Amino acid sequence: MVDILHKVGIEASSVDDVYAALTTVEGLSGWWADNTQGDGQVGGVLQFRFDAGGIDTEVVELQPAQRVSWIVVDGPEEWIGTTISFDLKQDGDYVSVLFRHQGWKEPVEFMHHCSTKWAIFLMSLKSLVETGNGAPDPRDVKIDNWN
Amino acid sequence: MVDILHKVGIEASSVDDVYAALTTVEGLSGWWADNTQGDGQVGGVLQFRFDAGGIDTEVVELQPAQRVSWIVVDGPEEWIGTTISFDLKQDGDYVSVLFRHQGWKEPVEFMHHCSTKWAIFLMSLKSLVETGNGAPDPRDVKIDNWN
Numbered sequence: 001m002v003d004i005l006h007k008v009g010i011e012a013s014s015v016d017d018v019y020a021a022l023t024t025v026e027g028l029s030g031w032w033a034d035n036t037q038g039d040g041q042v043g044g045v046l047q048f049r050f051d052a053g054g055i056d057t058e059v060v061e062l063q064p065a066q067r068v069s070w071i072v073v074d075g076p077e078e079w080i081g082t083t084i085s086f087d088l089k090q091d092g093d094y095v096s097v098l099f100r101h102q103g104w105k106e107p108v109e110f111m112h113h114c115s116t117k118w119a120i121f122l123m124s125l126k127s128l129v130e131t132g133n134g135a136p137d138p139r140d141v142k143i144d145n146w147n
Numbered sequence: 148m149v150d151i152l153h154k155v156g157i158e159a160s161s162v163d164d165v166y167a168a169l170t171t172v173e174g175l176s177g178w179w180a181d182n183t184q185g186d187g188q189v190g191g192v193l194q195f196r197f198d199a200g201g202i203d204t205e206v207v208e209l210q211p212a213q214r215v216s217w218i219v220v221d222g223p224e225e226w227i228g229t230t231i232s233f234d235l236k237q238d239g240d241y242v243s244v245l246f247r248h249q250g251w252k253e254p255v256e257f258m259h260h261c262s263t264k265w266a267i268f269l270m271s272l273k274s275l276v277e278t279g280n281g282a283p284d285p286r287d288v289k290i291d292n293w294n
Contacts, residue, residue: 003149006266007259009291094292098259112154112245119153119266123290143270144156145241 004101004115008122009094010129015065017129018095022068022086023059031125031134045073050137052147055079078110095129097122116143151248151262155269156241157276162212164276165242169215169233170206178272178281192220197284199294202226225257242276244269263290 010018021027028046029036035049042062048055055075060083062068069085082103089096099122104111120141128134135141157165168174175193176183182196189209195202202222207230209215216232229250236243246269251258267288275281282288 002152003254004152004262005149005254005259006263007256007291008263009293091292096291098256107150107152109154109245112152115151115262116153116155116266116269119263120270122263123267123288126290141270143273144154144243145238146156 002104002107002111004099004104004111004118006099006115006119006122008097008099008126009091010097010126011093012095012129013093015088015090015095018088018097018125019065019068021125021129023062027128029136031128031136032121034136034138046070057084061085076110078104078106078108097125110146113144113146149251149254149258151246151251151258151265153246153262153266153269155244155246155273156238157244157273158240159242159276160240162235162237162242165235165244165272166212166215168272168276170209174275176283178275178283179268181283181285193217204231208232223257225251225253225255244272257293260291260293 012018021031023040025036025040033048033050036046038044038046040046040059042059044059046057056073057070058073060069060071065088067087069083072079072082082101085100087098101118120143124134124136159165168178170187172183172187180195180197183193185191185193187193187206189206191206193204203220204217205220207216207218212235214234216230219226219229229248232247234245248265267290271281271283
């Protein structure tokens with residue numbers, strides 16, 4: 001079992017803005033996939049559509065201003081059954097986001113790609129909250145020939 | 148044991164340019180730490196100096212145009228004894244770089260930070276080879292209150 005781990009610090013005076021960007025269709029479409037639909041409440045399914053394909057996640061846990069957790073229910077074979085979580089806390093002028101994408105079966109090349117790509121998207125989340133402008137798919141920063 | 152894994156694809160017609168950026172002081176200072184000194188040959192020690200502190204790595208393995216591997220011999224406590232490797236291969240118009248920072252004892256918050264920061268620096272490596280301009284420390288992209 002291998003995990004993808006990341007951290008970004010977002011300059012924000014309240015955790016609520018970051019929490020909203022992780023729990024609403026409007027927020028998620030501003031930093032991850034421009035084409036996002038679905039229901040961000042516990043038990044709801046979020047549908048993210050990318051140039052390269054689609055990912056559906058079911059919302060497993062929400063702790064307002066603290067934690068968001070999903071399980072992947074459809075998408076690339078390597079993603080199905082993996083869990084994605086965001087833990088939030090205020091740390092001075094920053095909101096710290098600890099990110100984990102856990103449950104990968106093998107550290108395949110695609111996992112290396114996804115790890116780097118998650119960093120790019122978390123920087124897009126940071127930009128969205130700090131400036132109002134993220135860089136979601138399809139305007140995301142490309143990292144390799146898989147995009 | 149938990150690892151940091153990443154992949155970038157660099158638009159380059161030869162693996163040699165990427166290999167040079169990983170094995171020479173001039174190359175390394177162009178994307179990781181502007182203040183880099185030392186010896187990039189096997190058995191040599193490279194000294195990287197950042198705003199936040201220093202890291203020394205010993206070069207463990209070099210396979211020209213294929214693989215570069217270091218062990219960390221000085222730096223943050225969590226880094227000492229960990230290994231850092233870069234595996235290269237030509238993939239069409241791209242040079243694929245598979246990056247691994249292995250041997251972390253625990254998935255501490257600092258590891259989350261370093262994972263994201265490695266993605267930022269690998270994008271700096273990509274930029275250096277593709278455009279001639281990287282963004283090494285201290286001109287690196289900041290990700291949080293730890294920089």
